[in-house]
Every structure is written in C-alpha cells, then in structure tokens.
Amino acid sequence: MTSTVLIVGAGPTGLTLACTIARAGVPVRIIDKSPAFHRSSRAKGPNQRSREVFADLGVAAEFDAVGVERMVLRKYRGGVPLADAEIFAGAVPTPSAPYGKGLGLPQWRTEEILRTKLAEYGVAVELGCEVAGLTQDEEKATVTLTDGRSIEASYVVGCDGGRGVLRRTLGVAFEGESEDEECMVIGDVEADGLDRAYWHQWFDEDGAIMLWPIPGTTSWQLQGTTEHDDQGRLVPPSLETFQRLFDRHARLPGVRLANPTWISTYRINVRMAERFRVGRAFLAGDAAHVQPIAGGLGMNTGVQDAFNLGWKLALVAKGQAGEGLLDTYEEERLPVAAWTLRTTDERMRVVREAVKEAGVGTEVVVDDAATTLGVGYRWSSLACGGETAGDRAPDAPCVDAVTGRPVRLFDVFAGPHFTLLGFGEDSAKALADVAGECGALVRTCLVDGAPGEGLADPEGHARAAYGVAEGREGLVLVRPDNHIALSVAADRGADVIDCLRRLGR
Numbered sequence: 001m002t003s004t005v006l007i008v009g010a011g012p013t014g015l016t017l018a019c020t021i022a023r024a025g026v027p028v029r030i031i032d033k034s035p036a037f038h039r040s041s042r043a044k045g046p047n048q049r050s051r052e053v054f055a056d057l058g059v060a061a062e063f064d065a066v067g068v069e070r071m072v073l074r075k076y077r078g079g080v081p082l083a084d085a086e087i088f089a090g091a092v093p094t095p096s097a098p099y100g101k102g103l104g105l106p107q108w109r110t111e112e113i114l115r116t117k118l119a120e121y122g123v124a125v126e127l128g129c130e131v132a133g134l135t136q137d138e139e140k141a142t143v144t145l146t147d148g149r150s151i152e153a154s155y156v157v158g159c160d161g162g163r164g165v166l167r168r169t170l171g172v173a174f175e176g177e178s179e180d181e182e183c184m185v186i187g188d189v190e191a192d193g194l195d196r197a198y199w200h201q202w203f204d205e206d207g208a209i210m211l212w213p214i215p216g217t218t219s220w221q222l223q224g225t226t227e228h229d230d231q232g233r234l235v236p237p238s239l240e241t242f243q244r245l246f247d248r249h250a251r252l253p254g255v256r257l258a259n260p261t262w263i264s265t266y267r268i269n270v271r272m273a274e275r276f277r278v279g280r281a282f283l284a285g286d287a288a289h290v291q292p293i294a295g296g297l298g299m300n301t302g303v304q305d306a307f308n309l310g311w312k313l314a315l316v317a318k319g320q321a322g323e324g325l326l327d328t329y330e331e332e333r334l335p336v337a338a339w340t341l342r343t344t345d346e347r348m349r350v351v352r353e354a355v356k357e358a359g360v361g362t363e364v365v366v367d368d369a370a371t372t373l374g375v376g377y378r379w380s381s382l383a384c385g386g387e388t389a390g391d392r393a394p395d396a397p398c399v400d401a402v403t404g405r406p407v408r409l410f411d412v413f414a415g416p417h418f419t420l421l422g423f424g425e426d427s428a429k430a431l432a433d434v435a436g437e438c439g440a441l442v443r444t445c446l447v448d449g450a451p452g453e454g455l456a457d458p459e460g461h462a463r464a465a466y467g468v469a470e471g472r473e474g475l476v477l478v479r480p481d482n483h484i485a486l487s488v489a490a491d492r493g494a495d496v497i498d499c500l501r502r503l504g505r
Contacts, residue, residue, distance in 0.1 A: 003029045004317045006143060006153035008166050010034075010125040012043070012107065013285030013302035014159035015114035019057050020310025022121035024416035026317045029151065030118070031129035033160070037115075040262035041188050041214050041221040042107035043299035048371040049392070050300045051099040053307045054113075056414045056482065062113045067103030068215045074198040075361040079251030082359035084198070087366050095461040096394035097373055098410065106214050106221075107299065131165045134281060141280040155313055155326075157282045159302070162269060162290040170278045176271030176341070182226055184266040185237040185245070188219045189257045201361040202249040208355065209249045210362075219261065224249075226265070237263050268292050270345050272337050276330040284309060289337040292348035294365045300372060301340050305333050311480035314416055316504065320441050325504025332377040343369060377483060384477070384499040386487025388467065393478045396462035398447065398455040407455055409462060416480050418442040420496060423463060424473030425449045430493030437497045442477075 005021050007014045010032035021028045045067055046054060054063055071087045091100035115125060130146040134156065141156045158166030167174065194200060196213040209224035224245045227235040235241055239260045246257055272289040276282060285302030309329045315321035347365035354364040368374065376391040383389035395410045413419050420442050422431045431444035446454030447462050457463055460470060466487070468474040473490030477499060488495050 003027050003151070003153045004155070005029070005313055006031070006141070006151055006156045007159055008032075008131055008143065008156065009159035009161060009164065009285070009287065010111070010115075010127075011159060011161070011285065011302070012110050012114065012299050013287075013306050014157070015111055015118060015125075016053065016057070016303045017157060017159060017284065017306035017310050018123060019114060019118050019121070020307060020416070021314050021317075022118060022123050023057070024311070024314035024318070026314045028123060029126065029153070030123065031126045031131075031151070033128070033130035035128050037108070037111070037125075037127075038262075039108045040106075040264075041212075041219070043110070044107075044212065044221070044296060045103045045105045045110065046303065047102040047296065047300045048097065048099045049373050049375065050303045051103060052395075052410070052482065053303055055098070055410065056307075057114075057117065058414070059113050059117050062116070063103055063105070063110075066109055066113075066216050067105040069101045069103060071104050072198050073361045073363050074200050075359050076200070076202040076250070077204060077358035079202065079249070083361075085361065085363040087363060095396050095459075096465045098395050098408070102296070102371070104212075104215055106217070109216065110299075131160070131169070134166060134169045136280045153280075154317065155280050155282065157284055157309065157313075158287040159285050159306070160287050162271070162286045164287045166281065167273055167283055167287050170281055170283075172278060172283065173274045174271045175274055176269070178271065179268045182234060182265040182267045185222075185224050185226055185241065186262075186264050186266050187222050187237065187242060187260050188214065188262040189222050189239070189242060190218055190259045191220050191246075191255055191257050193252070193255045194220070200250075201355075203355040203358075203361065204249050205356070207245070207249060209245050211246075219259075222246075222257075223266075234265075237265060239263075266293070268348060270341050272334075272341055276334055276337075277326065282309060282326075282329065284333075288333075289341060291341045291344040294344050294347035294351050294362070295370045296366075297340050297344055297370065297372070301337065304336075304372065304375070307481050308333055311416055312504075315441075315480075320503070322504030328380060328382050328504075332380050332382070335379070336375055339375075382479070382485060382503075384486040385495065386476075386484070388484050388487055391484050393476075393482045393484050394465040396457070396465045397459070398457050398462055401449075401452055401454055401456045409465075410482070412443070412445050412455075413478055413482050415443075418480060418485070418500065419478040420444045421447055421462075421466065421476040421478065422449070422454075422473075422490065423447050423466070423468040423476070424471075424490060426473040427475055427490040428453070430475055430490060430496065433493045434496050434500075438500050441500055442496075 207225035378390035477486040
C-alpha cells in the first residue's frame with residue numbers, strides 16, 4: 001500500500017514535518033531505527049522563530065508549560081565565580097514578534113510534545129525500522145528495511161541525521177570538513193548541591209566544564225573538554241571521567257555526579273549536502289546539514305526546514321500546486337543552510353577564543369541572528385512581488401470588528417492555507433474575487449475595512465508591520481509557513497490569483 005509521504009527519522013525535524021503534513025489532511029508515515037524513544041537532553045530548545053512554528057502547529061501552550069525562558073550563565077575561573085550573563089536579557093515580546101526569548105527544555109521533551117500532537121491526527125512513530133535502501137521511479141519511491149520489509153510512498157524525506165542512511169543511498173555528497181577528533185564530552189547527570197538557577201560554566205586555561213540544569217528534571221547536561229591518556233589517546237567518557245573533569249575545574253569537593261543517563265562525545269562537523277532533493281526524495285535537518293553547536297541553530301534550522309517543506313508537499317499531494325513547487329524547497333533552504341554553516345563555524349571560532357578571557361562564556365555568540373527571525377527568501381521564485389516578498393510575515397495584535405475580541409494575525413495565519421490580508425475598505429472586492437477563484441487554498445482577512453467587518457487595527461500595528469500607511473489600501477499574500485509571497489495595491493487581486501494558480505506550474 002502506497003503512503004503519500006514517508007518520513008525517515010523521528011527527531012524534531014521529522015516530527016515537525018509529520019505534524020505539518022498530517023494537519024493538512026495528507027497521509028503520512030514516520031519511521032525511526034531506534035527500538036525505543038530516547039531520554040537524552042541533546043538540543044536545548046526552540047529559538048524565537050521555532051516557537052512561532054510550534055505555535056502555528058498548535059503546541060505553544062505545551063512548550064510554555066515545560067520550557068524556561070530565563071537562562072543565566074555563571075562564569076568561573078579557577079573555581080571562583082566572576083560574572084553572570086542572562087541570555088537575551090531585557091528582550092520582551094513586541095507587536096510583530098510574540099516571543100522575545102527562546103525556551104530551554106531537553107530535546108526528548110520537544111519530541112514528546114510533537115509526538116503527542118501527531119497522535120491527534122492518528123499518526124504514531126513506527127520504531128525499529130532501519131533503512132537499507134531506496135529505489136524510485138516516476139510514480140513512487142520504495143524504501144527497503146533491514147528486516148526485509150518495504151514501504152512505498154509518493155515522496156520520502158530523510159530526517160535521519162548526519163550519519164543517516166538515506167543521503168548515502170541517494171548518492172548525495174556531504175561536502176565540508178570534520179575535525180580530526182572529538183573536542184568535547186557530553187552527557188546527562190545528577191549533581192546535588194549546585195544552584196539550578198544558573199548554567200554553570202567553568203573555563204580554565206587547561207580545560208572547561210559546563211553544567212546546564214535540564215528543566216523539569218533533577219539532571220544536568222554536562223559539556224566538557226576531553227581527557228587523554230599518556231599516549232595521547234581519547235579516554236572514553238564515563239561517570240568517572242566526568243567527575244575528574246568536574247573536580248579539576250569546579251573545585252567543589254562536596255558535589256558528586258551521579259546517575260548518568262546519557263554519555264557521548266562531540267566532534268565539530270561543518271558539512272552540507274550538495275542537493276536537498278533527488279527525484280521523489282528529500283533531505284532535511286542534520287541529514288542535509290550539520291554545523292557547530294555555537295549559537296544553538298542546529299535543531300532550529302531543521303525545524304524550519306520541515307516547516308518550509310511540509311506545506312509544499314501537502315499542496316502538491318492534494319493537487320493544489322504543481323510538482324515544480326517542490327523544487328523551491330532546495331531553492332530556499334539550501335542558501336539558508338549555507339548561511340547557518342558559515343555563521344556557526346565563525347561563532348565556534350569566536351567562542352573558543354573569547355573564553356580564554358576570565359569571566360567570559362558562551363553568551364558571546366548569542367545575538368539577534370540566533371533568533372532566525374530575520375531569515376527570509378527574497379531570492380526565491382515564490383517571491384511574487386513587492387519589496388518584502390520572501391520575508392517572514394510579522395505578527396500584529398488586532399481586534400475582531402464585530403465582537404471586540406483580541407485577534408493576532410498569527411492566529412489568522414495558523415494552518416495549512418495561504419492568507420490574503422486586505423487593508424482598507426477598497427480591498428474587499430479583491431478579497432472576494434480571490435476567495436471565489438482559489439477556494440480552500442487561501443483564506444481572506446479584511447483589516448481596517450468597513451465598520452463591523454473583519455479585523456480592526458486600532459493601534460496601527462498591522463499597518464506598520466506591513467508598510468501600509470493609515471488611509472491607504474493594499475493586499476498582502478502570506479504563505480502557509482508565514483512568509484510573504486506578494487504585496488500589491490488593493491486593485492491587484494488578479495496578481496494574487498495568478499500567483500496562486502502558478503504554484504509549481
């Protein structure tokens with residue numbers, strides 16, 4: 001039996017993709033080679049843009065309930081605390097950006113929330129499914145598993161990580177560089193006696209150790225320098241090596257590390273797939289690009305890959321767009337991945353140099369770019385007109401013109417549809433024309449129209465966000481992933497219809 005979309009890999013990227021496709025009513029399967037769901041901390045949570053993605057998918061409250069916004073770094077030298085730094089200190093929500101800060105939470109919790117949401121659509125992750133190979137023709141792709149089973153699908157997406165099988169099966173080069181050996185040990189441990197209000201960072205001239213309190217647990221994520229034997233060989237990490245590292249740098253003899261639930265090593269990789277699409281197969285997340293951890297862009301870039309690809313697969317599968325729409329995934333996300341690699345590689349260099357100064361920690365690489373709110377696609381063939389086409393579509397607080405109920409534009413955008421905003425009473429005709437011609441593909445929303453219609457913009461936040469001056473009219477077409485497709489005058493409804501009819505054709 002052929003599914004519409006098969007997703008290989010059930011991490012944050014694969015689960016975001018599955019939720020995006022499933023909510024559009026398109027059949028999807030998601031498999032993972034692991035025999036059970038992991039409980040390791042890994043990525044530390046969504047940034048500001050990924051929080052917007054998760055809000056659109058309807059899980060903002062779940063993330064808010066378990067995540068922590070405030071993250072304070074306490075930096076030490078020689079075991080002595082020297083300075084504290086709060087990440088995004090003073091950042092607050094604005095009318096156009098509802099999340100001033102990212103959220104701290106372990107990756108397993110992110111995945112748990114997304115799996116629960118996916119289950120609402122009747123989809124469950126299928127564990128113990130390891131890919132052995134892939135073949136495809138003009139009608140379908142067939143994935144074979146190591147146990148001899150096969151799964152047919154119209155499209156297959158590899159979200160199976162940097163070491164995933166799917167990219168290798170497709171013969172796609174993974175270009176870039178990897179450091180010769182591991183530069184860090186990492187794990188999840190318990191540590192009584194440490195203040196959980198801080199991300200503790202001990203940096204000395206001969207090494208370092210960091211302990212981040214994992215929200216909602218009694219555990220800490222440990223990161224530290226590697227240990228070598230007298231022959232220069234890496235000593236495999238263990239609770240004992242963690243304790244030696246802690247004792248050397250923290251100098252807190254009363255604190256004992258215990259109950260390790262995850263122990264691993266980290267090697268810096270800066271690599272990107274030369275292609276993100278091969279026929280009916282796609283790559284996303286770490287399967288498409290791996291980058292240094294500095295700045296926390298890894299998981300977030302994968303989540304945003306998935307949100308970009310998901311609506312396109314859904315529209316093509318439903319016959320609402322042509323096959324060519326799928327080419328825009330690589331067109332848009334490959335340059336973003338390249339930017340991410342350049343940015344994180346430079347930030348890794350910066351942080352390695354910066355922490356040589358006493359009192360300085362990983363905060364040196366956290367800035368506005370880390371929010372990814374500025375990531376857009378102005379170069380894209382889907383940027384149909386207007387100087388902001390391709391940019392992220394901003395939020396704005398409005399009011400229901402009938403009930404007086406507060407309504408945010410992001411509430412209007414949420415879902416698998418395009419949204420056409422019409423500013424001013426004269427845009428009403430274009431909204432009606434587009435709705436009549438394009439049906440379920442687009443929802444229309446009148447802003448500042450006739451009394452008692454659509455949304456009122458009493459404080460002018462929506463007009464300011466979209467550059468439509470008071471008393472002027474205009475149309476703004478917003479994509480399902482909340483990027484601007486088109487911005488034109490109120491009498492250019494035909495341009496909107498043409499843009500939607502030409503999707504992928």
